[in-house]
Structure formats: C-alpha cells, structure tokens
Amino acid sequence: xxxxxxxxxxxxxxxxxxxxxxxxxxxxxxxxxxxxxxxxxxxxxxxxxxxxxxxxxxxxxxxxxxxxxxxxxxxxxxxxxxxxxxxxxxxxxxxxxxxxxxxxxxxxxxxxxxxxxxxxxxxxxxxxxxxxxxxxxxxxxxxxxxxxxxxxxxxxxxxxxxxxxxxxxxxxxxxxxxxxxxxxxxxxxxxxxxxxxxxxxxxxxxxxxxxxxxxxxxxxxxxxxxxxxxxxxxxxxxxxxxxxxxxxxxxxx
Amino acid sequence: xxxxxxxxxxxxxxxxxxxxxxxxxxxxxxxxxxxxxxxxxxxxxxxxxxxxxxxxxxxxxxxxxxxxxxxxxxxxxxxxxxxxxxxxxxxxxxxxxxxxxxxxxxxxxxxxxxxxxxxxxxxxxxxxxxxxxxxxxxxxxxxxxxxxxxxxxxxxxxxxxxxxxxxxxxxxx
Numbered sequence: 001x002x003x004x005x006x007x008x009x010x011x012x013x014x015x016x017x018x019x020x021x022x023x024x025x026x027x028x029x030x031x032x033x034x035x036x037x038x039x040x041x042x043x044x045x046x047x048x049x050x051x052x053x054x055x056x057x058x059x060x061x062x063x064x065x066x067x068x069x070x071x072x073x074x075x076x077x078x079x080x081x082x083x084x085x086x087x088x089x090x091x092x093x094x095x096x097x098x099x100x101x102x103x104x105x106x107x108x109x110x111x112x113x114x115x116x117x118x119x120x121x122x123x124x125x126x127x128x129x130x131x132x133x134x135x136x137x138x139x140x141x142x143x144x145x146x147x148x149x150x151x152x153x154x155x156x157x158x159x160x161x162x163x164x165x166x167x168x169x170x171x172x173x174x175x176x177x178x179x180x181x182x183x184x185x186x187x188x189x190x191x192x193x194x195x196x197x198x199x200x201x202x203x204x205x206x207x208x209x210x211x212x213x214x215x216x217x218x219x220x221x222x223x224x225x226x227x228x229x230x231x232x233x234x235x236x237x238x239x240x241x242x243x244x245x246x247x248x249x250x251x252x253x
Numbered sequence: 254x255x256x257x258x259x260x261x262x263x264x265x266x267x268x269x270x271x272x273x274x275x276x277x278x279x280x281x282x283x284x285x286x287x288x289x290x291x292x293x294x295x296x297x298x299x300x301x302x303x304x305x306x307x308x309x310x311x312x313x314x315x316x317x318x319x320x321x322x323x324x325x326x327x328x329x330x331x332x333x334x335x336x337x338x339x340x341x342x343x344x345x346x347x348x349x350x351x352x353x354x355x356x357x358x359x360x361x362x363x364x365x366x367x368x369x370x371x372x373x374x375x376x377x378x379x380x381x382x383x384x385x386x387x388x389x390x391x392x393x394x395x396x397x398x399x400x401x402x403x404x405x406x407x408x409x410x411x412x413x414x415x416x417x418x419x420x421x422x423x424x425x426x
Contacts (some may be wrong), residue, residue: 011406014413018384020391052369052420053385059280061273065290069272069297073265091298121285128298194287 007038017046048217071220071237072128102103122180124220127235130176130189139176148175152186160186160201160228168249170197190246197236197246223247268297271313274387275320278397281382282324282375292327296320314393316402321379321397328375369419379410380405 009032016020016029033039140151145162152160155177166174173189173196180200188199204226221243224233232250236243275296279289295305296319300307307315370378383389394409395402 011403011410014406014410015391016257018391018409045414047416048417048420049381050385052366052368052416053381056366056370056382056386058273058277058362058386059289061276062290065276065293066272068290068294069268070265073268073301116366 008037009036009039010042010074013039013042014046045110119181123200123222123233123235126178126180127220130198141174143172145172148172151175154188156184158203162188162189163250163253165190165249170246170249192236192238192242195236195238197238198232201230206233266303267312270324270400271316271330274313275316278317278382279320279324282321282379283328288327292320292324296323311393314389317397322354365423369416372419373412377408377415380408381412384409
C-alpha cells in the first residue's frame with residue numbers, strides 16, 4: 001500500500017491504538033473510522049502487527065553481564081572508601097567495613113601502609129576508566145613490541161619491558177601513559193579472551209607505595225612485584241588463577 | 254575517579270531495574286550477543302558518569318537513550334550488516350527456551366518474527382521494539398531515538414506495515 005493512498009487520519013488511528021489519544025479526540029475518531037475504509041484497513045494492520053509482535057521475546061540478560069555490571073559499579077568509588085577507611089581507623093569500630101574477606105585484606109594493607117590504598121585505588125580507577133572509553137585504553141596500538149617499546153621513549157623516564165605473550169594466550173594490544181600518584185607511568189595493555197589486563201610500570205625509586213600482597217578488590221584482581229628496578233602491577237577482571245598465570249608467563253621472559 | 258559514592262546505591266538500583274530493557278534494546282539493535290554485552294557494559298559506565306546530571310525523570314528512557322547512542326557508535330564503527338546477519342538463527346533458539354509451555358509452534362513463530370524484524374531498517378525496528386516489547390510511550394521513544402514524536406509515529410506505522418506485509422509474503426509462499 002502506498003502512503004499517498006492513505007487517509008490523513010492514519011497516524012491518529014495508530015495513536016488511538018497505542019493509547020496515546022485523549023478521550024475526546026478518540027471518540028471523534030471512532031466516528032471517522034466507521035465510515036473510512038482506508039482507516040478500517042489501518043486498524044486491521046495494527047491489530048495484525050501486534051499479534052505478530054505479541055510473542056516477541058525479550059532477550060534474557062546473560063549472567064556474565066549481570067556480574068560485570070555489579071562488579072564495575074562497585075569498583076567505581078574505591079578511592080573515597082579507602083580514604084574514609086584510613087580516617088575511620090583511629091576511632092571507629094572497623095567491623096562495619098569488613099563486609100567481605102576482600103575488604104579485610106584491603107583493610108590490613110591500608111593500616112600497614114597508609115600510602116598504598118590511594119595507589120591501589122588509582123590503579124583500579126585507571127583500569128576501569130580505560131575500559132570505558134576505548135580511546136583511553138590505548139595510545140599506541142600495536143601487537144609488536146618493537147613498535148610499542150620505542151613509543152614510550154621521551155614519555156616516561158625509564159624503558160618499560162614490552163613482552164610478547166601472544167603465544168601464551170595474552171596478545172599485546174598496545175600501550176599508553178597514565179598518571180598514578182602524581183607520576184607518569186607506562187601502561188601495557190594485553191588481551192586475555194574478552195578480558196583486558198593492564199600492566200602498570202614505574203621505577204621502584206618512585207616510591208609510590210609499599211608492595212601489597214596479591215589481592216582481590218571488587219571483582220578485579222591485582223598482582224604486583226618488583227623486577228629489574230621496576231614495580232610491575234597487573235590489574236584485570238581475569239580470575240586470580242589466570243592472572244597468576246599471566247604473571248608467571250611475563251616473568252619467564 | 255572522583256565519584257560521589259553516595260550516588261552509587263541509587264544508580265545501582267536504577268541499573269538493576271533497567272538492565273533487562275537495556276540488554277534487550279542493545280540486542281535488537283546490534284543483533285549480536287557479544288557486541289550487545291559490550292554495548293550495555295559501556296552504556297552503564299557512561300550512565301554512571303553522567304548520573305550526577307540526571308534529574309530523576311524517567312530513568313528508563315534516559316538509560317535506553319545512552320544504550321542506543323553507544324550501540325549506534327559501535328555499529329558505525331563496524332559493519333552493521335555483517336554483524337546483524339550473525340544473530341537471527343542462534344537467537345531464535347536461545348530465546349525459545351524461556352518457558353516450559355513453549356511449543357514448537359511458538360518457537361517457529363519466534364523464528365519467523367526474528368526474520369521479519371531483521372528485514373526492517375534499523376530506525377523502524379528500534380521503534381517497534383521500544384513500543385511493542387518495552388512498551389514505551391511515544392514521548393519516551395522520541396527521547397530514546399532522538400527524533401520528534403511525529404517522526405516516531407510515522408516510523409512506527411511504516412514498521413508495522415512492512416512487518417505485516419512481510420508476514421503475508423511469508424504465508425503466501
């Protein structure tokens with residue numbers, strides 16, 4: 001049916017069908033439709049389309065997506081929570097904060113090394129932020145360490161080791177620079193299936209904080225070690241086991 | 254990220270309440286499971302960042318608007334047709350499991366419906382999905398798809414007509 005053959009009331013008939021027409025106009029329209037064959041045809045088509053769409057399904061939300069949304073939203077305010085934790089440590093009952101084992105591990109770290117939590121929080125925030133906007137994820141996009149490594153020259157005052165781990169299932173995606181604790185750091189981005197591993201590198205002498213043990217924070221895993229004078233921090237939503245494997249593969253090179 | 258954590262519980266509730274709508278819309282737009290996942294993840298993070306500017310009116314339309322924007326950006330970047338083609342067969346099977354009373358007939362209907370909706374241009378399909386599956390008002394749809402209400406009405410009508418025509422053509426075979 002061509003549009004120019006339709007009655008000019010067609011969209012009003014549809015609006016009535018969709019319950020969008022006020023009662024007074026709807027009443028007048030009923031009279032019109034009663035004597036307009038074209039609009040009667042429109043009504044039939046509307047009914048038919050709704051019958052067709054009646055069983056149109058809503059796609060069920062995958063469980064992984066639900067989990068991601070929960071975890072990510074929880075990861076969004078770590079800095080503030082950590083600072084509050086430090087302030088609260090001197091006076092308040094702490095148990096209220098310790099809602100999970102992960103939280104208690106983080107708390108121990110906070111109490112022992114007051115400067116660490118900010119770095120942890122910033123790493124987490126940086127990693128999460130990088131996942132939000134793909135443009136932030138990578139400044140230099142390459143799977144070739146011969147391209148990525150020189151790119152850092154002049155941007156950071158150390159030479160980050162850029163390792164090829166594609167053979168281990170962690171292809172290099174690229175690198176970027178970021179600011180953690182007021183210092184410019186190098187970040188390497190690796191892909192692990194559908195997950196991203198961010199590797200943050202800065203010189204040990206930068207003293208951005210003491211080394212915490214491997215920990216799990218709101219669904220993200222963190223591993224950190226010192227290697228050739230550099231602090232290496234890996235953060236990802238990979239499982240703890242997989243991230244440990246990543247560390248082993250990295251350090252094996 | 255300096256984010257006022259006092260906003261978070263509210264946002265989490267909002268996100269949880271509308272996650273299904275968000276995913277359904279994303280899926281119908283991009284026609285690909287993995288890509289729809291990415292779109293919703295991205296949209297939720299963006300929504301959280303913009304949440305301080307959200308005035309509290311009609312959270313669902315607001316969120317779906319963000320989902321749609323992210324989906325459109327992704328589709329422009331990739332090849333829409335190539336992605337869309339991948340979804341229909343597997344999707345019909347996936348969603349056919351949603352009820353114990355689901356008979357073969359229903360499964361066939363759903364598959365047919367998928368194929369029919371797939372043939373529609375995106376701007377008509379999204380209006381139909383928002384109206385008939387998500388049951389949004391004209392005003393809400395206009396907001397989500399960023400078009401005047403009159404445009405929404407004419408897209409809805411064109412979409413419905415094409416759907417009915419396509420169904421008749423299928424029956425005639």
